[in-house]
Amino acid sequence: MLKxxxxxxxxxxxxxxxxxxxxxxxxxxxxxxxxxxxxxSTLSNILAGHEAYEVTGGTVEFEGKDLxxxxxxxxxxxxxxxxxxxxVEIPGVNNATFLRTSLNEIRKHNGEPELSGxxxxxxxxxxxxxxxxxxxxxxxxxNQGFSGGEKKRNEIFQMSVLNPKLALLDETDSxxxxxxxxxxxxxxxxxxxDDNAVLLVTHYQRLLNYIVPDFVxxxxxxxxxxxxxxxxxxxxxEKGYDWIINDFKEVESV
Amino acid sequence: MNKDKAEKSMINKWAENFRKFEAGLNGESKxxxxxxxxxxxxxxxxxxxxxxxxxxxxxxxxxxxxxxxFVHASEIEEVKYKKEDIEKYLFKxxxxxxxxxxxxxxxxxLSCVGETENNVFIGSLCDLLKEKPELLDNVYKGENNxxxxxxxxxxxxxxxxxxxxxxxxxxxxxxxxxxxxxxQNEKVHxxxxxxxxxxxxxxxxxxxxxxSTFENVYFTNAVTNINxxxxxxxDYYKIQNENENAFHVHQVNIEQQKSSNVSxxxxxxxxxxxxxxxxxxxxxxxxDCNLFGLxxxxxxxxxxxxxxxxxxxxxxxxxxxxxxxxxDNAHGVFSGKVLVRQDAQKTDAxxxxxxxxxxxxxxxxxxxxxxxxxxxxxxxxxxxxxxxDEEAMFYLKTRGIPTELANSMLIRGFVDDVVQTxxxxxxxxxxxxxxxxxxxxxxx
Numbered sequence: 001m002l003k004x005x006x007x008x009x010x011x012x013x014x015x016x017x018x019x020x021x022x023x024x025x026x027x028x029x030x031x032x033x034x035x036x037x038x039x040x041s042t043l044s045n046i047l048a049g050h051e052a053y054e055v056t057g058g059t060v061e062f063e064g065k066d067l068x069x070x071x072x073x074x075x076x077x078x079x080x081x082x083x084x085x086x087x088v089e090i091p092g093v094n095n096a097t098f099l100r101t102s103l104n105e106i107r108k109h110n111g112e113p114e115l116s117g118x119x120x121x122x123x124x125x126x127x128x129x130x131x132x133x134x135x136x137x138x139x140x141x142x143n144q145g146f147s148g149g150e151k152k153r154n155e156i157f158q159m160s161v162l163n164p165k166l167a168l169l170d171e172t173d174s175x176x177x178x179x180x181x182x183x184x185x186x187x188x189x190x191x192x193x194d195d196n197a198v199l200l201v202t203h204y205q206r207l208l209n210y211i212v213p214d215f216v217x218x219x220x221x222x223x224x225x226x227x228x229x230x231x232x233x234x235x236x237x238e239k240g241y242d243w244i245i246n247d248f249k250e251v252e253s254v
Numbered sequence: 255m256n257k258d259k260a261e262k263s264m265i266n267k268w269a270e271n272f273r274k275f276e277a278g279l280n281g282e283s284k285x286x287x288x289x290x291x292x293x294x295x296x297x298x299x300x301x302x303x304x305x306x307x308x309x310x311x312x313x314x315x316x317x318x319x320x321x322x323x324f325v326h327a328s329e330i331e332e333v334k335y336k337k338e339d340i341e342k343y344l345f346k347x348x349x350x351x352x353x354x355x356x357x358x359x360x361x362x363x364l365s366c367v368g369e370t371e372n373n374v375f376i377g378s379l380c381d382l383l384k385e386k387p388e389l390l391d392n393v394y395k396g397e398n399n400x401x402x403x404x405x406x407x408x409x410x411x412x413x414x415x416x417x418x419x420x421x422x423x424x425x426x427x428x429x430x431x432x433x434x435x436x437x438q439n440e441k442v443h444x445x446x447x448x449x450x451x452x453x454x455x456x457x458x459x460x461x462x463x464x465x466s467t468f469e470n471v472y473f474t475n476a477v478t479n480i481n482x483x484x485x486x487x488x489d490y491y492k493i494q495n496e497n498e499n500a501f502h503v504h505q506v507n508i509e510q511q512k513s514s515n516v517s518x519x520x521x522x523x524x525x526x527x528x529x530x531x532x533x534x535x536x537x538x539x540x541x542d543c544n545l546f547g548l549x550x551x552x553x554x555x556x557x558x559x560x561x562x563x564x565x566x567x568x569x570x571x572x573x574x575x576x577x578x579x580x581x582d583n584a585h586g587v588f589s590g591k592v593l594v595r596q597d598a599q600k601t602d603a604x605x606x607x608x609x610x611x612x613x614x615x616x617x618x619x620x621x622x623x624x625x626x627x628x629x630x631x632x633x634x635x636x637x638x639x640x641x642x643d644e645e646a647m648f649y650l651k652t653r654g655i656p657t658e659l660a661n662s663m664l665i666r667g668f669v670d671d672v673v674q675t676x677x678x679x680x681x682x683x684x685x686x687x688x689x690x691x692x693x694x695x696x697x698x
Binding site: 049051052071072073087109217 | 642644645648649650651652653654655656659663665666667668669670671674698
């Protein structure tokens, strides 16, 4: 589904990604872990099409298409979704109107008929119960005055309504208490199936207790320095990052 | 020397217009009221039009205005409208009284004033002068002549909206005042003089809109006086939607007495050059004064908002929020002065001006001014100029929303806090529609 080859990127002349190689297949869950400043969020932002970053090398193929050629909104319509670490507040724009606009843009792109207000409401009612999103939030302005937990839940709610092929979750676990974390993880697990894929970006292992990854990658200084199965996450939890970083530095110096 | 000459010939041109205007008044030119007009014209001649050397007109150049020769509205043939012609200019969805002015002159045929109690007056200044001149005794002194253009209005005062609410009376239905301006061929000078007097413990909502029915150049030269007596509650909405060739200069004078509450909503869309000026004087204690504004400019429009809030007494609150969106080559000016005099202790005064520029060639000169001479006050002011929020734009695009639509959502988001202050619920969507229509953006 997604093939990243030697991806290099910078922001304001500062090199952040220094050659990322990663392949994600349908049905897989990948976790990207790493210390702060390793480039985790940059990777998810670049995949979603953030214009502040400059791609200086490499390729990204998504479902056979050159992803780097597409604008952020085109990528979203192709089936990429980014759940933000800090969702943006948009006063004056009703959450339901916003999401219906979004869903219908994607449906139009896929050659499906647009949903009427009624059809849309029927669809979201089920999803709202699933994610535990209070009903009044859907009639409020997008994310305005939402608590941190509500914003994250709203992201997962949007994901489940838009049903993307590839979901990028950027530190979705940060700032959540354990109950909220379980709800969010539950939402992701319900979304997950054999035809889509998930890329989780996280600093902590705890989310991976609830969303079990097929692969764990450690990102450090803009490179993936280790890849393993879910057991790698447990190891990181126990031993921290230093042992991998030290191994990596030894290899580099040889 | 040459400049003085040019100025003199300009004044002479207006003097000629004034003579013609007087000649058309017949017997009325002997009245007391007319003496105040003559006095105003003298003041105008003495002051002359402001130039950019005048600090208050530094960013608003009248050169383009002076290129035109205007004819006063009293000199031209009346433009005739049918009721169905004016439908599209009206704000709908709520019961209202309706006053219609065609080039500044009251049209009884097009207006529709519902039943009101004794001593309530909703009508035209002309009728008020004829029917109840005593109501005007303490109000009209023809002396709002601190600026030349206001003096020019006073000199040519012919008619305008007059709304008089006696003590202890609340007018439930908003009064909608529709100005239909311009003609097919003449460059008309339109001089509405509006009067809103709210007695003690009274309440009234007034919704005025300035519209064009033709594309020709004209000059709206308006003055509105609002007097809110003790504990009166006045909401004053002004929607300036003149055509993009028009010149619009309007001074609003607000006088507030003890515990009164006046909210002004100035929504400025149209005109080649618009100058919306508001002067609020807080004459006693416990007064609330709210000034809200939106200005939307495109093409080569010039929109100038000048406000002044004079806190002369203790324990008053003022709140001012002006927001603008400027596209193409539009130029905005915001000059907001809040004066807190020495006696005005315990004043709460907040002022904010925010502008979004949608193009590289749009610009704004903003000058928030806070002058405080009292020591126990809470005041703040600030101005920001920026572009649409890029992070928010990215967020919307990651949801598959195309750039154009995302722009509209962010525009809606930007104006929202001003739109939400509007207290006539049905008006909000209609204002929203004008915003998107004016900016040629997809409406959401």
